[in-house]
Amino acid sequence: MAKWGQGDPRWIVEERADATNVNNWHWTERDATSWSKTKLKEVLVGLVVEGEAGRCEISDLKRVEGEASCNSRKGKLIFFYEWNLRLSWRGTVKQSGEKHKGSVEIPNLSEENEVDDTEINVSKKKGEGDVLKDLMRTEGTTKVREALRDYLKALKTEFTLGMILPTKATVGQELAAEQKLSGDTTQDSVLPESLDVIGVKIPTVKIIMREFFNCPAEELYSIFTTKELVQKFSKCPAVIEAEKGGRLQMFDGSVSGEYTELVPSQRIVLKWRCRSWPEEHYAMVGLNFKAVGAQTEVQLECQGVPVSNEDGTRHCWKKQYFEEIGRLLLQRSTDTME
Structure with missing residues (x-):
């Protein structure tokens, strides 16, 4: 029998926050199919392609067949995905104002091929308007490939949050690397909070981000607290009970939490977590709204993020919240002008 502390490190559980899959040794698998269907629709539908010939837009994801999964083994992530996609597009010829429709076929998006090598076929319904078909074959194909890269990223x-769990050794290495790289101060900052990984405690960081939006503070506040507007920018059903103690649930349950403080047009405080985080672990999120001329600055402070989930959490707020809210505001502004 091995002496205490000298056994196979794969079976040492007292130094793991959740005492499961020690040192990320064992094979774990997570089905990404449902999540992927939502994400593919998010990155592709609404994609706009403009050129001298006219303007086209991906209007619908007509077919999404396939599956995706992520596997973890010995601390490494292995991805499997295979998709057969069919998109609908519609466009307007700049010179004549004629409107045309067509489709984009992506028969085999998989880990076996690079995105640049993935086959993308553009077609158009009968009639004139081949200039739009050419536009979609060139600039459109480029835009679609960029969107597919966003999905894979x-x-x-984002999807793999929590799959590679922190160990005592890697936590120290990650924090040391962050401290080494933090010599130059940037707009967004990360502040280490704890190095203690004993018992049920987990190492966490604080994320600080800032973003500017072209709207009044009261309008931006309402986008974060109104169910219909949250569902518009998140493109998913949501539970929004914007009152103290009220529930929050977004992105098909990937994000959940509770409102702890609301000051209209000024401040929102949330208990906030991703589904993949250790059970019952929440970060505290503060959103402060500050008028800066015709714009509103949002100051985000997310305290208590698991170290291993820092990048995914930052990506979630940047891509799924801020960029999508920016698109929603732009669309509302365009609708108003029309």
Whole structure:
């Protein structure tokens, strides 16, 4: 029998926050199919392609067949995905104002091929308007490939939150690396909070981000607290009970929490967590709204983020919250002018 502290490190559980899958040794698998279907629709539908010939837009994801999964083994992530996609597009010829429709077929998006090598076929319904078909074959194909890269990046960061669990050794290495790289101060900052990984405690960081939006503070506040507007920018059903103690649930349950403080047009405080985080672990999120001329600055402070989930959490707020809210505001502004 091995002496205490000298056994196989794969079975040492007292130094793990959750005492499961020690040192990330064992094979774990997570089905990414449902999440991927939502994400593919998010990154592709609404994609706009403009050129001298006219303007086209991806209007619908007509077919999404396939599956995706992520596996963890010995601390490494392995991705499997295979998709057969069919998109609908519609466009307007700049010179004549004629409107045309077509489709984009992506028969085999998989880990076996690079995105640049993935086959993308553009077609158009009968009639004139081949200039739009050419536009979609060139600039449109480029935009679609960029969107597919966004999906794959999110799959490998956002979806995998919590799959590689922190160990005592890696936590020290990650924090040391962060401290070494933090010599230059940037707009967004990360502040280490704890190095203690004993018992049920887990190492966490604080994320600070700032973003500017072209709208009044009261309008931006309402986007964060009104169910219909949250569902518009998140493109998913949501539970929004914007009152102290009220529930929050977004992105098909990937994010949940509770409102702890609301000051209209000024401040929102949340208990906030991602589904993949250790059970019952929440971060405290503060959103402060500050008028700066015709714009509103949002100051985000997210305290208590698990160290291993820092990048994914930052990506979630940047891509799924801030950028999508920016698109919603732009769309509302365009609708108003029309």
